């Protein structure tokens with residue numbers, strides 16, 4: 001899958017991670033943000049430190065997806081044609097993502113270090129909207145999971161708005177990822193940020209920090225287990 005992707009590989013990371021700074025245009029970003037914010041309020045799940053939308057639906061208790069297409073605004077242009085052209089999901093069981101989480105982080109919000117687990121094919125494609133954010137990676141074998149926000153991440157990835165980040169393989173299985181609950185991402189430079197050379201606008205981070213604004217991520221995944229609603233109904237009524 002990966003030979004033609006060498007130009008976008010984050011070389012400082014263990015295999016495999018890829019970064020494209022200008023994955024979507026400003027117009028596409030505005031349009032996606034508009035689709036997200038105009039979704040019915042009931043679409044949002046409110047958590048303590050962020051809120052999220054789950055498309056096409058939440059997984060069942062045993063981690064299955066009830067078969068249903070993604071809405072067209074999540075399909076195009078991100079999946080079709082962009083991710084398709086890159087071939088990222090070509091080896092996934094369904095050949096394409098079938099599930100998208102929309103996470104919204106206001107300034108100061110984040111997500112505890114975690115792994116995404118066995119419900120998904122081990123590849124996540126994340127499109128960032130609205131504001132840059134730093135994703136922290138902790139290696140599981142080194143027991144790097146921070147205690148109460150302490151602890152230093154092994155790697156940090158700066159995700160600019162309109163960028164694509166793809167993580168897979170060992171990075172998916174052997175590392176935890178999280179986003180610090182902070183209003184300012186600091187200590188940014190070529191040594192601390194592993195995709196520094198791939199940023200669209202390094203000048204914007206030259207002073208070594210920025211103030212976070214609301215950032216929304218679209219995380220595209222392939223859920224392994226897909227069930228047809230008809231079958232589920234038959235099963236339930238047995």
Ligand SMILES: O=C(O)CCC(=O)C(=O)O
Nearest residue numbers: 101103111116126217219
């Ligand atoms: O917002 C992000 O970039 C990360 C979200 C995440 O880790 C998740 O939804 O599992």
Ligand SMILES: [Fe+2]
Nearest residue numbers: 114115116177
């Ligand atoms: Fe995650």
